[in-house]
Amino acid sequence: xxxxxxxxxxxxxxxxxxxxxxxxxxxxxxxxxxxxxxxxxxxxxxxxxxxxxxxxxxxxxxxxxxxxxxxxxxxxxxxxxxxxxxxxxxxxxxxxxxxxxxxxxxxxxxxxxxxxxxxxxxxxxxxxxxxxxxxxxxxxxxxxxxxxxxxxxxxxxxxxxxxxxxxxxxxxxxxxxxxxxxxxxxxxxxxxxxxxxxxxxxxxxxxxxxxxxxxxxxxxxxxxxxxxxxxxxxxxxxxxxx
Ligand code: ZN
Numbered sequence: 530x531x532x533x534x535x536x537x538x539x540x541x542x543x544x545x546x547x548x549x550x551x552x553x554x555x556x557x558x559x560x561x562x563x564x565x566x567x568x569x570x571x572x573x574x575x576x577x578x579x580x581x582x583x584x585x586x587x588x589x590x591x592x593x594x595x596x597x598x599x600x601x602x603x604x605x606x607x608x609x610x611x612x613x614x615x616x617x618x619x620x621x622x623x624x625x626x627x628x629x630x631x632x633x634x635x636x637x638x639x640x641x642x643x644x645x646x647x648x649x650x651x652x653x654x655x656x657x658x659x660x661x662x663x664x665x666x667x668x669x670x671x672x673x674x675x676x677x678x679x680x681x682x683x684x685x686x687x688x689x690x691x692x693x694x695x696x697x698x699x700x701x702x703x704x705x706x707x708x709x710x711x712x713x714x715x716x717x718x719x720x721x722x723x724x725x726x727x728x729x730x731x732x733x734x735x736x737x738x739x740x741x742x743x744x745x746x747x748x749x750x751x752x753x754x755x756x757x758x759x760x761x762x763x764x765x766x767x768x769x770x771x
Contacts, residue, residue: 532572533750535573537575538599539575541559547729549729553731557577562742563575566746569743574589582611585611585615593618593623594624594750596623598628598636598637601630609635612639616636619640619720621752622718624718624748625720626721626742629723632645643688645689646688649682654680654682655677655678656676657699658697658725661696665694667712668741675738682703682707684705684706694712696711696721699725710722710724717754718749723742
């Protein structure tokens with residue numbers, strides 16, 4: 530599917546206040562992700578929390594096939610009306626790729642219906658992301674695993690509904706494991722949660738991580754099934770008076 534229209538959304542607050550993050554992502558994490566996706570031939574725009582309507586106006590969402598979401602410090606500052614709007618578009622068929630600390634975003638928690646809580650530790654551990662479903666389109670082009678030299682640890686239990694498909698499981702140097710690549714469908718919208726991406730590490734410069742994001746965008750771009758009609762149905766299929 531060519532001509533996929535992606536909106537890369539970032540809270541973009543760490544980048545404004547933390548010099549360690551500025552060194553890794555001088556133009557913001559959304560810039561690193563969007564530049565890569567542009568280079569793959571996708572139609573990409575970015576949007577951030579501090580823009581009017583968080584950059585997610587009705588018009589922008591209408592023209593978005595896939596929305597990617599990174600947030601951490603300011604989940605509560607995301608306006609509920611915008612969450613409603615994104616939710617509605619997902620049900621209609623827009624793809625959603627939720628990254629790293631986006632597990633606690635309002636939109637992901639609403640779509641999952643659980644706390645989405647987990648265990649975490651910031652110790653620069655090695656993460657090995659094992660491909661547990663090598664035939665899945667999101668794993669296309671990868672080897673048996675992706676290794677990230679330094680990452681934040683996320684550990685089980687991760688309070689999510691059982692994924693429709695589990696594509697990745699992470700192992701961390703400290704011993705924990707985590708379901709790090711999870712597929713869902715809500716309404717016609719496909720959703721993919723992808724774990725890595727702590728703001729102080731150069732994870733979104735890692736070519737294999739970026740490859741996964743690109744694969745996930747392509748996979749979630751195609752709505753899951755035809756448009757359905759609900760509600761009042763006045764006409765019968767059979768004549769019941771005979
Ligand atoms: Zn983090």
